[in-house]
Amino acid sequence: MKEKNTEGQELLCINTEKVYDWITKETTFNLNITDLDLPINPISGMPLECSDIDIDTVTCAISPTTGLDLSPPPIEVLDRVDKNFVIDGKLVTLQLVTIRKNFEVSIFVDLVPDLGGATIEVDSVEFTRIEQVILCAPMGTDVKVSYTDLDCFVIAATCNPTTTATADELNVSVSVRLCQSIQSTFDVTLEVCADFCRPRDGLLFPPCPAPTIPPQCPIIFPNNDNKNNC
Numbered sequence: 001m002k003e004k005n006t007e008g009q010e011l012l013c014i015n016t017e018k019v020y021d022w023i024t025k026e027t028t029f030n031l032n033i034t035d036l037d038l039p040i041n042p043i044s045g046m047p048l049e050c051s052d053i054d055i056d057t058v059t060c061a062i063s064p065t066t067g068l069d070l071s072p073p074p075i076e077v078l079d080r081v082d083k084n085f086v087i088d089g090k091l092v093t094l095q096l097v098t099i100r101k102n103f104e105v106s107i108f109v110d111l112v113p114d115l116g117g118a119t120i121e122v123d124s125v126e127f128t129r130i131e132q133v134i135l136c137a138p139m140g141t142d143v144k145v146s147y148t149d150l151d152c153f154v155i156a157a158t159c160n161p162t163t164t165a166t167a168d169e170l171n172v173s174v175s176v177r178l179c180q181s182i183q184s185t186f187d188v189t190l191e192v193c194a195d196f197c198r199p200r201d202g203l204l205f206p207p208c209p210a211p212t213i214p215p216q217c218p219i220i221f222p223n224n225d226n227k228n229n230c
Contacts, residue, residue: 009193020184021136024148027178029129030155036107036123037167038159043115050159050168057110057119058157060174062150065102065126072126075145076100080137095137099145099182101129105152107172122170129178137184149179 038048064074079098084091106124111117137143155173162168 009195012192012194014190014192016188016190017185018188020138020141020186022181022183023133023135025133025178025180025182027129027131027180029176031105031127031152031174031176032171033105033107033125033174034169034171036125036170036172038170039120039122041111041115042118042120047167048111050161052112052115053159053170054110054112054117055157055159058154058170058172059108060152060154060172061106061108062103062152062176064147064150065104071104072102072128074102075143076102077143078130080139080143083134085134094134096132097135097137097143097184098130098132099143101131101145103127103129103176105174105176107170109157109170133182135182135184141184141186144183144185146181147178148181149177152176 038050038053040046041048041052065071067073076099077097078100080095082093083096084093086092104124104126107122108119109122110119135143152174155175157170157172160169160171
């Protein structure tokens with residue numbers, strides 16, 4: 001290996017990720033969540049009824065699944081298929097990547113003022129979204145998805161009273177907005193010529209302050225009757 005003799009620098013090998021491809025994508029879609037049983041009233045311990053909630057205050061929150069316990073992983077690459085494209089007059093082989101994204105949506109509602117008006121969680125529901133993207137992502141690369149914005153809002157909500165012993169049910173239509181960054185990466189070891197990092201200089205403590213003398217009253221004390229000059 002040819003050694004570089006650049007003054008103040010060393011030839012280093014570092015482990016990092018090579019980004020094969022990178023796209024951003026915005027997606028919106030609607031989701032219908034039906035037959036959610038109203039939970040137990042946290043105050044009375046009795047099942048809530050439709051009359052106990054303010055239907056106009058239904059809200060939602062969305063997050064990727066954690067992949068812990070029985071929860072599915074947030075991102076799963078289901079398939080990647082080679083596809084040929086002509087770009088700038090050249091034949092290029094890219095991959096059609098099928099990605100499954102798993103989310104959890106939580107629904108909240110406010111109790112009526114007579115029950116304290118507190119916000120309670122009705123239920124959380126997992127759902128799946130499958131998308132296809134075209135990337136330079138040959139077999140062996142990792143496909144990573146991160147969300148720059150992930151939000152939802154309630155389009156409509158209705159509550160259905162039941163005449164049986166079962167709980168009253170909430171039906172909610174939700175709109176979801178995804179702003180996502182999708183990359184294909186691969187771990188690589190690079191040879192670079194660079195300076196080693198050095199620690200910064202330590203900060204100095206400020207010096208101790210000099211003693212200060214309170215203001216004096218030389219006109220009235222001491223009495224300079226001896227007329228000596230100081």
